[in-house]
Amino acid sequence: MNLSNLSFFYGESVYVDAMGTIIFRQEGHKFDGSLLHDFDLIILIVHEQEDKPLIVEHTMAGELRCQVLHVNLGSLRRWLVAGEKGDLVKCFMEGEIVHDPYARLAQLRQDFIEFRQPLRDRKMLYEFSHFLWMYVEAKRYIQEGFYTDAYHSVLNSLKHWAKIELIEQKVLPEKAVWEQVRGLNTAIHKLYEELTQSTETLAQRVELVMLACEFSVMSKMAECTVLLLNILRSRPKPWSVEELVHHPELDMISNKLPLVLRTLVNRSLVRETAVWSEGASYGNQGIRYSAE
Structure with a gap:
């Protein structure tokens, strides 16, 4: 079955309740432990229904192995904002849109590519809430004298802070966040190096970064x-x-x-x-x- 026939089959003749369908072809794939990568085609069918769970189907189209994934639009938006489900997001961003009668998937993809509003504000709030969560967790560990645990919480909070700085510059944070901020000459990368490479004691490093978090990011609370x-x-x-x-x-x-x-x-x-x-x-x- 060629891709055009497959596009019709999954785009229009089946799943009439679907708002859109994307087909992602994997060239020269081989199994590497990721379930998505063991198929010739990934077929992403997006539904409007918010309470629809993620449904997985394995099918054959001629000699092609297909993994069909049913997702709801709300979940897809959350994954885009949170930076989760990287393989599925890759399918959404790079696959061929074969069914999108109201151009909603195309618009969502373009908003993500251009990092438009309101996506930036949603992403900013998401990262700030996670920064704050890890910051408070680190404070609790420090109060109890658990500096190793506090270190890991502070390190996670710094990563969310780094993403906030990228968003401020209208840059979409990617997986390799520290590589993204390395060339921006911002305070966050210096704090990261201070926390991970300084010769001071662990407690001193953690408390120094916590002070920086308190005075820098907290001052941006309204913006975030x-x-x-x-x-x-x-x-x-x-x-x-x-x-x-x-x-x-x-x-x-x-x-x-x-x-x-x-x-x-x-x-x-x-x-x-x-x-x-x-x-x-x-x-x-x-x-x-x-x-x-």
Whole structure:
């Protein structure tokens, strides 16, 4: 079966609920331990349905071995923002779009290539939330005297900080982040070298970098959380944390959102309000969040 026939088969005649299909041909492939790489064709079928799980099918098209992957659009967007599922993202970015009646996949691909808004703000918030998570984890380890564990948490937080600096320069972070920032002459690479190569004690290195994190990235908090702040400003009624956790623009940081919110409150960037709910007893006021 040639590719044009395959394009028709997977693009139009089957899976009528699919919003688009991409076919990625692997030239001269050989098995290297990655399941995706043991097939001649990877067929990525994107569905609108948000609760549709990742479904895998193995098929033959003539003499070609095919792996058919059904993904939902929300998951695909999350992988693009988070930099996860690199093999699947490669298929999405480099494969042939064979079915895209409303050009939504083509638009998403172009937005990613050009690193347009709102993708940059989503990516910035994602990286900041992960930076903050690792930063707080490192502080806890330091308080308990576990400097080796704190070192690894700080190293991870620096990687997210490096990605933030790349995003500020409208550069899409890639896997080899430290190679990307090496030539930018930014403070982050110097801190990375200080943490990993300095002759000072482990505790001294960790605490020095933690201070730098506190004074540098924390000062960029408003810039890093523009997406969240704009959502909080989007209506006059304050938001509950439950509403925010389930907001479609914030789903990629839902488990870290409470920490981000409380940090923004402590920095006076977000205002909290106690609200009485009907039938609530004393001490059971709900907290709502808003931003000016």
